[in-house]
Structures are given as structure tokens and as C-alpha cells.
Amino acid sequence: MKRYGRPRRIVTDRLRSYGAAMKEIGNAGRQDCGRWRNNRAENSHQPFRRRERALARFRKSATLQKCASVHAAVHNHFNHDRYLTSRTIFNASRSAALAEWQQLAA
Numbered sequence: 001m002k003r004y005g006r007p008r009r010i011v012t013d014r015l016r017s018y019g020a021a022m023k024e025i026g027n028a029g030r031q032d033c034g035r036w037r038n039n040r041a042e043n044s045h046q047p048f049r050r051r052e053r054a055l056a057r058f059r060k061s062a063t064l065q066k067c068a069s070v071h072a073a074v075h076n077h078f079n080h081d082r083y084l085t086s087r088t089i090f091n092a093s094r095s096a097a098l099a100e101w102q103q104l105a106a
Helices: 017-027 040-042 046-054 062-076 087-105
Strands: none
Touching: 062 087
């Protein structure tokens, strides 16, 4: 805020602690917490949150981070956007990824 000045509006959900923090820093009138306004911010966190929820058994955050980074690399290797390619190209890329994975795992 020192560098760019006060924002015109800050989109949050209706969590009460956000309102208290806004009052403390003097931006209470700029808080925007309408329905569906926070979707862009919440949806940007979904992929990691989904992985984090699946890996909740880990006791240390370092182990979770290590496993999440490996999972992201493997997931990106196999998860091709189906709607962007034709069926033949999709099948060829899947079989190439599977062959590479089998070569690495052997």
C-alpha cells in the first residue's frame, strides 16, 4: 500500500477476521464481499488444495511439499487436456507418456 496507494476495492469472503483487519488498516469502506465476487481468488487455489487434502496424512510440511512437487510433475506428464486435441493425437501422447513412465520405473 505504501508503494501503490490504497486499492479502490478489496474482494474477500465474509470471514469476520477480514472485516476486523480492514478496520485496523483503514480500508473498511473498500471491502467488497458480495456473492460470487471471491470466486477468482478461491478457484486459483484449488489445484494445490486438492492435492493437499489428498496428502493430509503427512506429519511434516516438508514431506508434503516434496510429495506435492513430485505429484505435480507426474500429473502434468499424464494429464493432457483432452478438449484441446483430437482422439488420435491424445492416444499417441498418452501411449508415449506411459512408455516413458515404464522406462523410468524399470
